[in-house]
Amino acid sequence: xxxxxxxxxxxxxxxxxxxxxxxxxxxxxxxxxxxxxxxxxxxxxxxxxxxxxxxxxxxxxxxxxxxxxxxxxxxxxxxxxxxxxxxxxxxxxxxxxxxxxxxxxxxxxxxxxxxxxxxxxxxxxxxxxxxxxxxxxxxxxxxxxxxxxxxxxxxxxxxxxxxxxxxxxxxxxxxxxxxxxxxxxxxxxxxxxxxxxxxxxxxxxxxxxxxxxxxxxxxxxxxxxxxxxxxxxxxxxxxxxxxxxxxxxxxxxxxxxxxxxxxxxxxxxxxxxxxxxxxxxxxxxxxxxxxxxxxxxxxxxxxxxxxxxxxxxxxxxxxxxxxxxxxxxxxxxxxxxxxxxxxxxxxxxxxxxxxxxxx
Numbered sequence: 160x161x162x163x164x165x166x167x168x169x170x171x172x173x174x175x176x177x178x179x180x181x182x183x184x185x186x187x188x189x190x191x192x193x194x195x196x197x198x199x200x201x202x203x204x205x206x207x208x209x210x211x212x213x214x215x216x217x218x219x220x221x222x223x224x225x226x227x228x229x230x231x232x233x234x235x236x237x238x239x240x241x242x243x244x245x246x247x248x249x250x251x252x253x254x255x256x257x258x259x260x261x262x263x264x265x266x267x268x269x270x271x272x273x274x275x276x277x278x279x280x281x282x283x284x285x286x287x288x289x290x291x292x293x294x295x296x297x298x299x300x301x302x303x304x305x306x307x308x309x310x311x312x313x314x315x316x317x318x319x320x321x322x323x324x325x326x327x328x329x330x331x332x333x334x335x336x337x338x339x340x341x342x343x344x345x346x347x348x349x350x351x352x353x354x355x356x357x358x359x360x361x362x363x364x365x366x367x368x369x370x371x372x373x374x375x376x377x378x379x380x381x382x383x384x385x386x387x388x389x390x391x392x393x394x395x396x397x398x399x400x401x402x403x404x405x406x407x408x409x410x411x412x413x414x415x416x417x418x419x420x421x422x423x424x425x426x427x428x429x430x431x432x433x434x435x436x437x438x439x440x441x442x443x444x445x446x447x448x449x450x451x452x453x454x455x456x457x458x459x460x461x462x463x464x465x466x467x468x469x470x471x472x473x474x475x476x477x478x479x480x481x482x483x484x485x486x487x488x489x490x491x492x493x494x495x496x497x498x499x500x501x502x503x504x505x506x507x508x509x510x511x512x513x514x515x516x517x518x
Contacts, residue, residue: 182293184238185229185335185372191393192225211404217411218403220394224365227372228393230385232337234376235259238293240333241286242376243324245341248279248301255378256339265291272299282319284327296333298324302341305348314418317342317353321360322415329368337374340381354384355408358392360416 234242234256244260246252250272261269267290276285276299285299300323303316320341328336338361342348361373377385391407394400410419 181236182238183232183236185374188229188231188374190226191228191230191389192222192395194230194395212409213404213407213411216394216400216404217407218359218362218392218394218400220397220400221366223369224362225393225395227365228361229372229374230377230382230389232374232376233259234337234339234374235263235292237337237374237376239335239337239374240294241296241298241328241331241335242289242292242294242337243339243341244297244299245302245339245343246279246299248281250276250279250285250299254343254345260292260297263292264289264297267291268297282316282323284320284323286327286331294337296328296331298327298336300324300341302343302346302348304346305342311418311420313348314352314356317348317356318360318412318415318417321357322364322417325361325364325371325373329364329371334370335372335374337376339376340378350381350384351388354381354388356412356416356418358385358388359412362392363412363414363416 242260244257245254246257268287271287271290276287279285279299279301281301281303283301287297287299289295289297300320302320303313305313321338324338324341325336338357340353340357342350342353342357344350357375361375365371365373375385390399391403394403413419
């Protein structure tokens, strides 16, 4: 059920001098690398489980990354370059985070949201000034509604929310960014799953950009989950790094922290028989393999105007798309049956269809 924010402009009071004194600077908050670890040592799984889930740490201990992460703070009181507001597509959702942000920003922010922005799609972001907030800007985003039926879509969309907020801040040259918990029980999102996505997306961003600082602002009911999961993605020593090899989920995300689904990835193999069949069936003067010396590369460019690229190169000569395999069983059965030409190939396919219908 969607809750509509029907508060009047008069209900948003401009912060008083006393409230201004409560604004918090990042210098007063402890960095993650400086936080005291639990008194007990991380569990040693080497004697319990034969093999860890990961042989090498996908998130190794890096001190300068831990020094740019903070887990603390009321997001509406932070003196940072940008904070995050989670809302719905009409930007009228009422929740505890939006209440505090809109209440301390003054009526100008609500006017800007209603008259200038008006609408924001799920997974996208919109930028406004902070007005009476200590933060310079507010980045609004819309988190997904979770359901088991659309679990994959919800995970991808939540990753997009965090990634788009962070890269929008980078695009505008904002160096200190405060993230709220974008997912919520109001949208039925499992809190542990949401925390994994938030942490690994933040980790990949801090790996990519060396001068930004991220604050994860947590409600009281979220703090315990992050205290447990943060050492998996931001280990503070080699003991935590080693323990994470057993505790991290198998899906550790892609290079930007996006969810990965191995069963949906295209399998590319080197099959000399398949390449020979292509050469035999091709009646043209130019074979696809004649193009191998051309060094044709495909590169992903910048995404969403944020100025970052995947930098992924595929050499067509080395990784020919003609060698992609669709049905492994059919390839195995037909691999030892050379086909002389195009007509023989078509006839063979036709006979196979007739045999299948007769069965």
